[in-house]
Amino acid sequence: MSFLRGIATIANKASQIFDPSLAQSKKPTKDELLCLEFNLPEGEKIIDQMSAEVVITTKFTRAKIAAIKAQQQQQQNQQGAFSSLPSPALPEVEPFNGKFTLTSNFITFKDGYDSMTCSFVIELPTVQKIQRVHRSYDFAIMLLTTNDLEITVQFIGLKSQCERFGQNLVKALKGSLDEVEKITEFQCNLYSEYLLYKNHSSNFEITVPPSGGLGLVFKFPGNTHKLNDRLKMKKWFDLFRENGRNFALVKNVIFYKLVSYGLPNKLRGELWETCCGSLFLRYQNSEEYNTILVEHNGEKSVAIEEIEKDLNRSLPEYPAYQNEEGINRLRRVLTAYSWKNPDIGYCQAMNIVTAALLIYMSEEQVFWVLNVLCDKIIPGYYSKTMYGVLLDQKVIEGLVRKSLPLIGEHFEKHDIQLSIVSLPWFLSFFLNTMPLVYAFRVIDMMFLHGSRVLFQVALAVIRVNGAALLKCEDDGECIAVFKEYFSSLDESEPSLLNRDRIRTRFDNLWEIAFREFIVIGDNEIEQMRNRYKNEVFQGIETFVKRTELRNLPKTPNLTSEQVSNVYDRYYSVLNNDSQAPNKGSVTMDFDSFEVFMSRLVNWVNASKKNSQQSKFLTRLYNAWSSEDGVMSLETLIAGLNKLIDHDIMNSLSNFIALYDDEHDGKIDRESVLQLAEDLIFITTPWRNGSVFDDITNKTIESEIARKIYERKLILKEQGIETPDDEIRLPSEVRFNEDKWKGKQQERFLASGSNFLKMAFKYAQPVEDPEKPLIDLGDDTTDKFAMEPPKSIELSSRNSTQDSSVTTSSTSAEKDKYNAALDPSHPTYITPSTFRMIILADETYECFFHTQFWKSFQVDQKIDQDLGVVKNIRGMFNNFLADGRRVAIEVRKRMDDATKNIPDNANNIINNAMNGAGVNNNNGDGRSRAQTLSSNNDDDDDFGNFVTPANATDVLGDVPVGADFTSVLHDKKEIEKENELARQLNDTRLG
């Protein structure tokens, strides 16, 4: 069961679907194992544990023994000492040896040799008396419970340990004194106590019969006579008297037998609780059920919608469910559970199970039984992906192959999928396949022994239908066989053990399930679950992803591949990020969004939070969330798709829409200020020069081309004839990175300040209805481009031609600018003004043209690293990885100067074009550098043709020798370049 346990603790979290390794059960602690073993509520802590020998009696067993003894005595007296008649066996009070444990709220014991012979759980407040038994040779205590169990415990261990245990026990019992009243009150509402009270065997005074299931009013299913209900009741009455009940109960062989015979109607509900341990939960959380209902009164949810659909469709043939009373109970329990465990919410089949349980139990009882069911007995069965039940179908298929190999082979041969057939059995515990009375027998056993009962019964069903199944050729025929079989469970047939005895088919099934398949233990099932786990999770993951992707809205700007990458990233953030507080959720909160964005774009850094970043991301988050403020994958994809529109006009429109809070086409002053700041923020990597934009790249490319061209001319002049394959792009080119960085930084800073100025220059006062609006609407951008308002046209020319427009603004403009800032004159800009300003600015125009949407790295698969390295690489990537563009530039220059170019021009051009693709080795590069160095004394913007010792080749190989480090800025720089070269190589090889 520890696997189940492991699953249960994180049950139903989406994380499991996406990362099966998470489902790997963490090794359960000793405390957890004990809770599992005795069905105690989670969180019980072991206080002390010792080996002990226990003897259990009650006043009834003592009386019984006394009576028998007296009878024997009498017989002996009558018949004399030499009687030949055997005397009746004296019922012995056997001692049991095992682990005796004290926890925060319980005492537990289980026999170490055969747990079926004796085990018990006693809730501390039911202990009425503790007494030390004085024996000279060992340490023993006697416990007396409120229901007359008298347990003598003789500890086996060092005296000091025994003393300590005793002290701990006394302390714990003292602590539980407060609970005595509460538990007594609770017990008075249990049918077991009521039964004993009615038969004068209870210590309690119970005047009101306990509440219970619908069956008390609407009759229990089945014929009570045929079910031997009275006899069963009597047996349980005896057991309760001699072995205790509810909170202090000794389970022995008789107990297990009685459960397997089927529970009597009126005790069934309570015994289910007792078997599965939900009794303890209900006692400890007595208010919770009603509180949940009150707290969520009137609230709506998807689960509730689904529940409502099925209320009238749950055991509709049972009279209570043709009645408001029954329907209302069902509604309340299902609803309360959906709030209690929103990860599950509501799953079809729960309605049938709940409706069935409600026949024997009160609402609150069912509620807590559902908790134990879903958390411990069948975790994952009703979860959103139903992984638990899917996994168990794999297990049953595996068990069939193993235990019933003939049938297993037959299924395989005919491609019959047992799982299709058996799934409903497991999901609804045979409630919708077998007649109800029989399904309840299965449920009786399941609450006692756990989910293995389902496997045992399923195997037995397959086994008894073996002959018929071997004739089936497809799933449909198998279903027909089972249908026929289940409807005939009532019919009589000879007993399997004794052909002369006639019994029902069900009795025979039962015998096979719990005799033949008793070998199917929890361990085996657990092992099988482990074996198939990954396969099942994988399957679900693939399916879930496929379905979700299919159901996303159409995204013209994102390919399905890219959407798939975003999907992976989205869930990896939700599931794996320890910082993300809503781990396992399918919706994304702001913090997770920040993490998500930091992995998607280079201008967000989740580990360096700042107000500017969170302001802009908040804006994005709100824009990309649904109307009620929830961000899901769907809303995120839709938003992302809009923002990264590759068409600059659309992209700008969608971008400015982020700031149009009122959706009225007016961006007010506050928003404009925000907008200007945000522009500076999102251009950070370009503004600080860590990434080059297209303008810088183009200039660099052009410079490289110029260098190559000049080199060729020089070589020509010197008359150096170089064979085709030796003519290369300059091998020792270096360029001054900082210079380019600086230039780009200036440009971006200028654009940033220019934007704000322009925005306020062309802002319109809010109160001025006379002034015609510049805004021509979102769709009319082209028109605007053709016929811009005059003043705007002027300004746009200004700014494109002279980026230092700052200094040239007239005084009139200044006035306007100041007026715009005057809070008493609210102003706004329109989306088209925004577009105009951006388009008029070369740097920002270029940014929105490509840099912005390219910065969303939707092509990167989840396993590819998006770390810092990527960004540094990106700096050179654009122009270096594509030597072709440089080559074309060279060709252009060559063409321009055609007349001067010697005959081998074509070769040069060809080689220039291939140059970037052909790799030099270092030796060559250096020797060539030496020959060329004398001819180079250039010091321009582009950089140097350096001396041989300093030779580096940005387009070809990378310097490796120690000589070269001196000229490089630092080690990082070298790494950067090495990295670059490696990447370049990769690109070529690719």
Next chain:
Amino acid sequence: MSHTKQTSVKLVLLGEAAVGKSSLVLRFVSNDFQENKEPTIGAAFLTQRCTIGSKTIKFEIWDTAGQERFANLAPLYYRNAQAALVVYDITKPASFIKARRWVNELRENANKNIIIALVANKYDLVLSEESGEEVDGARKVSIEEGQNLADEEGLLFFETSAKTSYNVNEVFMAIGEKIPDNANKNNNADTSVNSGTNRIDLNSPVDPNVNSQNCAC
């Protein structure tokens, strides 16, 4: 009847919860209707034989659970299916959206030649009890919307009522007619079907008796 060929057709029903999938099957198989039918858990399997013209068709019907979380089981059932009914409830727009998704999923993952019928169920709910005419506003998905989807995707289209049995047999008959003669469930070979002749005229008067005679109910 000397020359009847029997063809087995695996047919799967898909659609949102409580749109009436099981009821359509119950009507078709047993000519019965239950007001509160228990939700299908996993899937139910039923068969029905019908005679259409000279051929006998044995429908092997997989009636699936409608709740969203059961959707990842659906591929188990539509695997190798030759026909599918995608069902929605004309009073529930959400169920129509879901139907569209099912059609997409089938197109993507099911047998290439699968014959799909789009079925708009619960027609009885939009009819007034007295006049028998449509009540204004009762219908939430128009016939045109359904027909458009069917035209776009090349589906058969019917509005039905499992309760009154309106058009129910017709759906299965139309599918039966489209099933190529030589088809059987293990034969997924490409057999083009003459789709043009099988268009369903929704305006033609419906006489359920004609069809149920053919049907071995």
